[in-house]
Amino acid sequence: MGPGALPSLPAPSAVSVEQVAALAAAIETWAEAIDDVDALEEARAQVAAIETYLRRRHNAASADIARADRRLEVRIGTLLAPPRQGRRTDINGDTSSGTKKLNPGRENEFRRIAAHADDLAVAEAIERGASRSEVLRTIQRGEVQAQVDDGREFLESLPPSKDPEGDLLRARVYDSILAVEDAAKDMERWTVDDIRWAIESESLAHVRQLMTARLTDSLSVLGRFSEVTS
Numbered sequence: 001m002g003p004g005a006l007p008s009l010p011a012p013s014a015v016s017v018e019q020v021a022a023l024a025a026a027i028e029t030w031a032e033a034i035d036d037v038d039a040l041e042e043a044r045a046q047v048a049a050i051e052t053y054l055r056r057r058h059n060a061a062s063a064d065i066a067r068a069d070r071r072l073e074v075r076i077g078t079l080l081a082p083p084r085q086g087r088r089t090d091i092n093g094d095t096s097s098g099t100k101k102l103n104p105g106r107e108n109e110f111r112r113i114a115a116h117a118d119d120l121a122v123a124e125a126i127e128r129g130a131s132r133s134e135v136l137r138t139i140q141r142g143e144v145q146a147q148v149d150d151g152r153e154f155l156e157s158l159p160p161s162k163d164p165e166g167d168l169l170r171a172r173v174y175d176s177i178l179a180v181e182d183a184a185k186d187m188e189r190w191t192v193d194d195i196r197w198a199i200e201s202e203s204l205a206h207v208r209q210l211m212t213a214r215l216t217d218s219l220s221v222l223g224r225f226s227e228v229t230s
Helices: 017-032 037-057 059-079 104-115 120-127 132-157 164-187 192-200 205-229
Strands: none
Touching: 017 037, 017 059, 037 059, 059 104, 059 120, 059 132, 104 132, 120 132, 164 205, 192 205
16 A cells, blocks of 8 residues: 555455454555545545444444544545635535535534544544544534533633622523513414414313413513513
8 A cells, every 4th residue: 555546445345354453554554644635535435335344244343444434534624625715614505625525514524523633532532433423423512511611611700799699580580581582482473363273273172271371371471571661
């Protein structure tokens, strides 16, 4: 396997359990010397086929080749050009960097994996041969945890409250205001005739009574809010 040549990989069914570790190591060494994204993706597609075959038939032996597959993805993500300026960068958006063999969604995944490859949890997942979806979930969990940590750090940086009971009451009132706002937006979908039909067409009398009572209560609450803001 020359440093610039596309590796000649065996067909998935021809890979023996005994050669998996050596094959994976050779693929990883080759990938580190290659700067051609299309060549890397062509090799990665072959490696992915081997990974899929081994997971189905020799799962215990698939970790090494899966690790090589993830590191090919890291290498590709590292080499990809940034998304085109002015284009969406979500998984369904056009983030193409011009490579011939990758769709924009896959490019976005490989960029994310490459950007987080040195994160401890992500590096451990790659090392043990986790699937791409598992690696991406690990990245997402890390990002969510980072947001939680940032929020906690911000709260801890605030000065101690001089009115904790008042703060709690204000928070509860604010939550109620938001709940009413959300409910009002949801109710905008229905006309008065829609609501009347939903109640009157209900065959069970006790359900009609319950719906009428809850509607009355809701309108009463909205009336209280209009009093507050008038």
